[in-house]
Amino acid sequence: MTIVVFPLYEGVTHLDFTGPHQFLSSFPDIKIIVASIGGVDIISHELTFSGLADLEAVERCEVLCVPGGLGCFPAMENAPFLGAIRRLASTADHVTSVCTGSLILAAAGLLKGRRAACHWAFRDLLTAFGAIPDCGRVVRDGNVITGGGITAGIDFALTLLAELRGVDAAQSAQLLLEYAPEPPFQAGLPETAPSHVREAVLARMAASLSDAERRVATIAQRLHNVG
């Protein structure tokens, strides 16, 4: 039995974990624990996830998978949450994340000198914690496997499954979930999106980005002083 833990927090982006969760859940020998501090319900984009495990009561796992979302910045400032991440990572064979979840791993001091993926708009923030931003969709560095923004969680899940159960098993899940993507547009990356679309998205994210930069600078400074 392989235990996979998804630690949730207020402001998580649900597709970051529901994507991988759905792929992993087709394996009866993978036990998935979805948890939050205190086991409280988590509302993500008005969708309520309940019946969660208490993150601090989870003893160990083979795979720790931290999802992202704009709530990752307050989550980094939450000592019990970050403490649980550090503790579980120390028990895990694979320390993993999707989207800005890698910033949480980095803030926990787990990515020093490691290459990691992240959502394209927030990727450079990894450097504040001594991690090396990588534009790959799924990036592996030692026992750390990180996925890029949100939908990259699905490609990440297949990579993780191949690692945990072999290529045949991963391909079975891919067929079962009919993952043969056909995006009707090619706007998924800043490099391929039309420039007016990219500018509009950046304008919309400007406030979140500058708030994130400010928070990360403070958290990184504090870590530096402690470390």
Add this chain to the structure above:
Amino acid sequence: MTIVVFPLYEGVTHLDFTGPHQFLSSFPDIKIIVASIGGVDIISHELTFSGLADLEAVERCEVLCVPGGLGCFPAMENAPFLGAIRRLASTADHVTSVCTGSLILAAAGLLKGRRAACHWAFRDLLTAFGAIPDCGRVVRDGNVITGGGITAGIDFALTLLAELRGVDAAQSAQLLLEYAPEPPFQAGLPETAPSHVREAVLARMAASLSDAERRVATIAQRLHNVG
């Protein structure tokens, strides 16, 4: 404001609706209602969705989007559920589904003579209800837009967004959610999966498939007698 309703039921596959939900939720002028009969919690692959609306109390919507999952077959036999689907479909500009959700639309009598997508393994069952199976990933026939199996819900969402808000808006969501898929394997369709993987998946699904065939035959016969 555009109202989109996702009707859930016991045995739904969560990624069928969490995928489109995440894409749609980035638009403040789209109101998403996730509902179940009686507003009861829905557990999907051990993930609990709570705080749901009561499906029978939802008055109308612009978009009805029925997700799939193995629970679609009992759901077809649930008169209040199917009644709510029929009633909401009659108010909607767009009647839509992901995965085997199209079988629910078909069982509700909404796809007669219409082309529709479905999960590859269950697609042919559409014919029992007078619908025309289509192997497209996202299929449009009049005001009906249907997506193929599970992960097709994301490609479906972009198609729907382009329809509701225009191509620029759909591309913005694609960039925001970094949807530039890079499947590590090409096993997402029975035609592209290695034959031993396809055979293993079919063997694993055999019991579900024959149960589905039996149920669909009975339901279709009853509809035929009524109609």
